Structures are given as structure tokens and as C-alpha cells.
């Protein structure tokens with residue numbers, strides 16, 4: 001299915017102009033919150049598989065800040081890393097971070113890995129209508145699943161935990177995604193301090 005969605009480039013143009021630190025460029029309020037998201041994702045990967053080798057795909061990787069965190073949590077189990085990033089300045093920064101390694105940054109989701117993950121990639125819908133955005137997200141998650149030998153993991157803004165809403169953001173519930181992927185094993189983590197949930201979807 002081909003759906004046109006807002007890429008969020010105007011938002012990231014602004015962020016890059018004012019950001020003093022890497023996490024601010026991708027819209028996170030603190031390095032701690034960026035790493036808390038990475039931590040939930042990496043722990044859900046560990047929870048889902050005892051594979052000694054995990055190739056990791058990162059859809060909407062920003063400047064590939066997940067890589068050092070995954071390295072810390074997965075250690076010697078971490079295999080190759082592939083990032084996908086649509087916004088060219090961030091893709092360039094990610095390539096710079098990976099310089100000298102065999103890991104790579106691409107503009108499309110094409111690689112087969114063990115786990116595809118997405119942190120924050122499905123938050124900013126911009127001017128895309130909510131129903132269109134949800135169809136696009138489902139389409140992308142299905143594509144990630146097809147390319148993942150074990151499963152996928154991503155986070156979403158948690159509608160029932162939020163009391164303020166921004167029209168440019170997409171809020172959802174666990175039930176919506178549990179139902180959409182009911183033929184898989186779904187696991188959720190709710191961080192006590194973030195208005196989000198993290199979900200893994202793994203083949204039964």
C-alpha cells in the first residue's frame with residue numbers, strides 16, 4: 001500500500017538549528033529519556049530471544065544513537081547494525097558515527113536482520129490524518145516483520161497516560177496494536193516516567 005505521509009523534515013530542520021546536544025536534534029527532551037527508550041527496546045529483545053548473534057535494524061535511526069546503547073546491553077551478541085533514516089542531515093551524522101565499521105545507513109527498509117526496531121519513528125504524524133498515519137504505521141511494521149528473523153520492537157505515545165495532546169503527534173493504545181498483530185506474541189513495557197509504551201512483536 002502506498003500512502004503519502006508527512007516526513008517531519010520541517011520539525012527536524014528546526015530541531016537541528018537549535019539543538020545543543022544530539023538527543024535534542026531528534027526531538028527528545030533529555031539524553032536520559034532517549035536512553036530509557038533504547039533500554040526498554042534492548043531489554044525486550046533480550047526477553048524475546050536467546051540467540052547468541054543478533055543483527056539489528058533501526059528504522060528511523062536519527063544519528064544512530066541506539067548503536068552504542070545496544071552495544072552496551074547486547075554486548076558480544078550484537079551482530080551487524082543497519083539504520084534507515086529519511087532525513088538527509090541525520091543520515092549523514094549516522095554515517096559519520098559508523099565510519100570505519102561494516103555497519104550501514106540506508107534510506108529504505110530492505111535488509112533482513114534478526115530484529116527491526118523503531119524508537120520515536122511513529123510519534124510525529126505532522127499533518128497526516130490519524131487514520132492514514134495508523135494505516136502507514138501498520139504497513140511499515142508488517143514490512144519490518146517480513147524482514148525480521150525473530151521479531152520487531154517499537155514505541156508509541158500512550159493515549160490513556162497523556163493529559164495533553166499535540167495535533168502533530170500520534171497517540172494510541174496497547175489494545176489497538178495487540179489486536180492488529182494477534183497472531184504474534186506481543187509484549188509491552190510501560191515506563192513509569194515516560195508517556196509511552198514499548199511493544200515487541202515476535203513470531204510464536
Ligand SMILES: C[S@@+](CC[C@H](N)C(=O)[O-])C[C@H]1O[C@@H](n2cnc3c(N)ncnc32)[C@H](O)[C@@H]1O
Nearest residue numbers: 026027060061062065084085086087119120121
Ligand atoms: C524521534 S526521532 C528518533 C531518532 C532515533 N530513533 C533516536 O531515538 O535517537 C524519529 C526519526 O525517524 C525518522 N523517520 C521518520 N519517518 C521516517 C521514514 N519514513 N523513514 C525513515 N526514517 C524516518 C526521522 O527523520 C527521525 O530521525
